[in-house]
Amino acid sequence: MLTILEKIPTEDPLNDQAQREIIDQILEENKNLAGSTMVVLNALQESIGFISPAMQVYVAQQLGEPISRVHGVVSFYSFFTTTPRGKHTIKFCVGTACYVSGINQILEKAKQILGIGPGETTEDGLITLELCRCVGACSQAPVIVVDNDFQGRVKPNRFPKTIQDLKAKEE
Numbered sequence: 001m002l003t004i005l006e007k008i009p010t011e012d013p014l015n016d017q018a019q020r021e022i023i024d025q026i027l028e029e030n031k032n033l034a035g036s037t038m039v040v041l042n043a044l045q046e047s048i049g050f051i052s053p054a055m056q057v058y059v060a061q062q063l064g065e066p067i068s069r070v071h072g073v074v075s076f077y078s079f080f081t082t083t084p085r086g087k088h089t090i091k092f093c094v095g096t097a098c099y100v101s102g103i104n105q106i107l108e109k110a111k112q113i114l115g116i117g118p119g120e121t122t123e124d125g126l127i128t129l130e131l132c133r134c135v136g137a138c139s140q141a142p143v144i145v146v147d148n149d150f151q152g153r154v155k156p157n158r159f160p161k162t163i164q165d166l167k168a169k170e171e
């Protein structure tokens, strides 16, 4: 098992002393709880901002769980990320109402403008794109969520303005 952790990338949180202490503290505080895997992963996502592949291996080792189980949980739930999110997140609702109202066209526009797809972050670390399930605003479909703000009835030709507004906030 150690051999996997010996290959931890230099920039991984496990190689940062302060972050490693946080990770170990979360594991120590929660390892004996029922459902500890989910509790630990939630706390790591919250505190570190993402759960790297090396962190998944470490969590599995510390909790005595198969790596495949920890990896399966991280992959299944969209609120877990394996790389740091950008400063801003744009989520695209892919529920049925948004799907039939053309969310894919908005997503294509985002890909064209930013050069990234869902689950990816722009090189400058500013914007992450994600897919999400129905956010309960179907009458406004298609819906995107920019950070915590809902935007409904989004049109592909209005989407560039969303990006401009985010960039303007940084100037």
Ligand code: FES
Pocket (backbone or CB within 6 Å): 093, 094, 095, 096, 097, 098, 099, 133, 134, 135, 136, 137, 138, 139, 141, 143
């Ligand atoms: S399907 Fe998108 S808000 Fe319901």
